[in-house]
Amino acid sequence: MTETRDSLMAAARKAAGGAYAPYSNFHVGAALLLSDGTVVTGANVENASYGLSLCAETVAVSGILAKGERPKLEAVAVTGGAPGAPGEGPQVTPCGRCRQVLNEIAQLGGTDPVVWCDGAEGVLETRLSELLPHAFGPANLG
Numbered sequence: 001m002t003e004t005r006d007s008l009m010a011a012a013r014k015a016a017g018g019a020y021a022p023y024s025n026f027h028v029g030a031a032l033l034l035s036d037g038t039v040v041t042g043a044n045v046e047n048a049s050y051g052l053s054l055c056a057e058t059v060a061v062s063g064i065l066a067k068g069e070r071p072k073l074e075a076v077a078v079t080g081g082a083p084g085a086p087g088e089g090p091q092v093t094p095c096g097r098c099r100q101v102l103n104e105i106a107q108l109g110g111t112d113p114v115v116w117c118d119g120a121e122g123v124l125e126t127r128l129s130e131l132l133p134h135a136f137g138p139a140n141l142g
């Protein structure tokens, strides 16, 4: 598990290097581990119309679902910080919208992924169900 965490976080940190975040200067990377061992990454993509900015987790999830894939999401690693220095500040937990976006793909595949959040004080390990209890998802639409 520690090995998985470290390699997934390394992928997230690498992904943060691709962030387009000229407005916040806060570069975020996310890495999603699927049950077949595939790792899909994303970085935040901001916009001159600030509110249209996309978070790293959302970019990663969109990349999977837009290909028609419906995999089992096993784990998520998130990091962020100043350019070139991911994980060197306070722990980065997924924002509320990203929790909901992650929940969509998790519920589709029937998993409750472990979520690792990078930070200078260490990596926080949690579960999506802990970050978003009583989540509303596809199943709630009946």
Ligand code: THU
Pocket (backbone or CB within 6 Å): 021, 024, 026, 028, 043, 044, 045, 046, 053, 054, 055, 056, 057, 093, 094, 095, 098
């Ligand atoms: N951000 C993410 O990419 N993911 C999160 O879960 C938290 C916030 C981005 C959005 C914005 O581009 C920057 O971090 C600062 O909020």
